Amino acid sequence: MGSTTSDPTTSYPVAIVGGGPTGLSASILLSQCNIPHVLFERYPSTSIHPKACGYNHRTVEIWRRMGIEDELIKKRAPVNMFSRTGWYTSFGPTGREIVSRDSWGGGAYEEEYASVSPCQYSILPQIRLEPILQKRALELNPSGILYNTEVTKVEEADDHVLISYQRKGHPSETLRAKYCICADGGRGLTEQLGIGWEGERDVMNMVSAHIRAPLSFHHPDIRNFITWFVNPRLGGTIGSGYLYHLGPYPISPDTEEWVFACGLASGERSMDGPAVLNRMHKTLQIPDLKPELLSTSYWYVNALTARRYRSKISTGRVFVVGDAAHRIPPWGALGLNTGVQDVDNLVWKLNLAVSGITSSLDPGANLNALLDTYDSERRPIGQRVRDSALHNLRSHGLVMDHAIGVSPSNPQIANVANMNSFLNASADDPEAVARREAVDRALQTLDAEFHALGAEVGWFYPDVDVDGEGKATNHDGQLTEDGQLDSVYYHPSTIPGHHLPHAWLEQDGRRLSTRDLVRYDGFALFTSRPGLWSKAVEEDGHGLVSLVEIMDKNMGSSGGQSSGWKDVDGEWATECGIGSSGAVLVRPDGIVVWRAKEFDQDKHSGRGWLSNVLRRALRLP
Template sequence: MKKTYDVAIVGGGPVGLATSILLSMHNIDHLLFERHPSTSIHPKACGLNQRTIEVFRQMGIEKDFLELRAPSEISGRTAWYTSLGPEGKEIVSRDAWGGGQYTEKYAKASPCPYVVAPQIRFEPILRHKASELNPNCLQFGSEVVDVKELDGSTELTVRRNEHLSSVQARYCIVADGGRSFTDKLKIGWEGERDLVAMIAVHFRAPISCHHPDPRNFITWFVNPALGGSIGTGYIYHLGPYPTRPETEEWLFACALNPEDPRKFDRKYVLQRLRNTLQISELPIEVLSFSHWHINAVTASTYRSRPHDGRIFLVGDAAHRIPPYGGLGLNTGVQDAYNLVWKLAFALQSTCVRPLGSFNRLLDSYTTERKPIAQRVARSGLQNVRSHAAVIDKAIGILPGNTKEQNIAAVESFLNAETEQADLAKCRALHEAQEILDCEFNALGTEAGWFYPSLDLAQEGLQSRHDGQIGPDGDFDTLDYHPSTIPGHHLPHAWISARGKTISTRDLQVTGQFLLIGGTPGLWDEIVEQVPGLVQVQAITETYPCDDHSDVWLDAHGTWAKVRGVSATGAVLVRPDGIVCWRGSDASALDHHEGQAPSLWFRNLIEESLMLKH
């Protein structure tokens, strides 16, 4: 009889590999199929935000990412130039992604830093970890050509070496980068598609020898003769680190202008790159190039059918997000983190429940994750348009002008000859950078997202989710506001005990709920009613905790400021680090509607698993 796996994954990019690692951490039997023979050879994502690194921290691979990332001195700045040639000029530069003036702000939000690391460097880390945890699960060089839903399972048709075979799995997770299966499942796309045609070139060249300020990770170019910022393009470095002129690699990307050919070759992309850089006789080795489109779309649903579908979409199969802001890959990894623990409970929960009881929990994957993707897609789209609408406009490039008029306007702007003109120039660039904060100083977008559907008591209405929603009703994209309102991430605070210091976010154990109280022993008895599902920890400000394995010292008082409950209250956190309940005081220990505390708490866990309405 043919084996039926718990889960099959379609796609072995970073999101698929992260999904495999998470499944293995939950002891879920699975296979992963990837049509390519190995990890990516063409650079794609490069910015990994703090929420993503927190996931990698739980996987035990944060250190590997920190060792290969771009050094801090060259990963926290960005700048705009007309070119890097002898006639090139800097337009403006700034700190970004937790660097420079934003260092302290980002450090308060998470135990993890924002990491700049090219995808071609970090994908092998994910593959190695996935293989280490499940040596036989990775099937590279195997293309899934079809997925069908059967009664109680899924069937995948897999092509390997021109031979077809079938594999059965109870569930299937599609992480194929949005290449085909979303459409094959007849799941529609919502949003704006094919907005800008782009080319990307991976090349090797000693750019650092010619760059006026090699601290800048991304260098944007604005040349009115090449169509402004989007048409001129940008470059960012790819390591390997530490960099050396003879080995440094870069990625160049730009939009195709109307006069550019729709089909192009290596010779064309090399000339396009030279036109932007304007560095004569620069030795350039083109390693690879690609053609792609900017999209801002999300799948209409992330589950093949409501209530009983067995196929789920993650990453680019669920959303295609503009790369400006680095939110696509991050959102995909966070999709997987949301989905896998729910599948684990559906497949392996110690609750004596039929599998179908968990369908409401599995439906919540779309409910929770789709609005996040919609928001970041809008944010990425705004960032794309801001480069032309903000930077170009600030320096005098206007859509209605001729090329010659735009060239003259930029020359006049950059070569301001009077004090008044120079002040106007500085003001225009400052105002432009304030708008571009949504891309380069967007901690609220990166770390402040939450799931409003979990706020059943609507605690967030009065405080506007502790400030994450502004007075005008808009989401605060720039700042992260820590909160324990249900639906928010467990806030980060440093705590210590037994000679070591950890983050509150390090208290999470794979597959378990976490109850954090402020009074040791107060909650232990009622939690015993759900053995194996909940761990209890206490964080106190003065308690001598050296002799207690589950008590931690809030030495700096940070947790007391953000916990949102009294010392006799508690905060309940889901396995994905999301708060699902909080009790402001010890009244929760009293009989609740005639229930004993232990039964009340067991019902609370079941409600969190959506086993009860």
């Protein structure tokens, strides 16, 4: 456990409020940037109730850079336990499968998902994830992670933030920080800062039960990570509930844990433990099941984003991240992912603001314009994720249930009749066949939740594309014709604002991804012709730019150990978007900020152009 002592006279460059996955990730990144900081968490340790479970490639890439991917791999669910999702009437003797499908990179999507990243989509409940993050954060900052410590007030001054906090059993204390990262899970600081929220509040009242029970004995297809139930007597999917496993992995009947969750009916305000288990028994219909109830949680579905992600434009010293910036419905598993990606965007900018940049680029540079881009880049992402997750939630009732003919507004007898008609559809029953076809169409609509690679890894920052390169091609197809993000498919691109595409590289027996060669403390210039670009990097890179040479897969070493990386599968040549003499400049969080399709003697052999590119990327005047 972290230290519970501190010196109130000490001033830290950064303070973090909140020790959940987002706050701990911020701490690890700050430590890797050698930035002294303190983290306050009001609870005695990590979370005791399961929350998030699914982590997409972009998030796992960040954790890979933090050095925790190996531990995640050891503890996550096996791929064959989250490759599908399915809908059932129940697990009882008369239970029937309604429909099922491949999901989250399983089955038909396996090759597609494997091609986009060096990492893999991963399933691990938050109660097992947080200790991994906690361990790493404490390794890097053993005296700066303060548990049982509640922050009561955050006040901004001209050049610092005053943080009032109270350790359990101690009087209130105050600490100064240059900047503050608010990761308190939306528990009040966003409102205290006067930021406020926009979106839909209290969309639905939910209850979830964390249980231990040998449900794998009764599960018709353990490949289904989430199982959705449509009991016509309970009004449909949300009222019937859903079920997913928690491990520990490999799963064992003696220790396996699960979460059952459902929406409360109109007028129901809460449920005690026995009532939750009773609802679960009505849904699952497994005879003689005797689960052990470990915990329950009552929660409102909210679809909200903060009105600002920085407390004050151009001067604010507090930044909201994670649930303090957005409260995302869990349908689509993008909430925690978006929070971790928030801090990845923010911390490298704070690193430059705290540590400063080389005086040869801009003596006494003011980086407030760069810090403002945290809001302008991340807030639109939060808004889109908020809206798409709410759409996913409503799609279960408005799409899947509707296709079957089940609705909370229908008489129970009508719901039962429609379900029976669907389950017993015959070729000569037009109405039943129409329902079957409608369910097949519903499965395609639900791609936005279960096959959403574009939403998970294809998001990008349009503001970085200052020259408008993406307009002619709809950002290489990542935008649809009507300007919306293609949430289903990922379109690799090196247009500025996009993530550097993944390609496997080899050098002297080592195998890494292009994404592994991004440096979090500076910029990386990727090219196949380093001799053309080295002069500019040496003369105008200001110590912020390093060269990465990628050789064609057919090129051999010129003798001895090669300084270049070989494009072993030819993927870089396919995805790089530049010619043989071109270059791609990537900022610390893996986002492309500039590219040249070919080396231009007139433009690129003189002095100053790279300095101008860096100044633009750092928003320097």
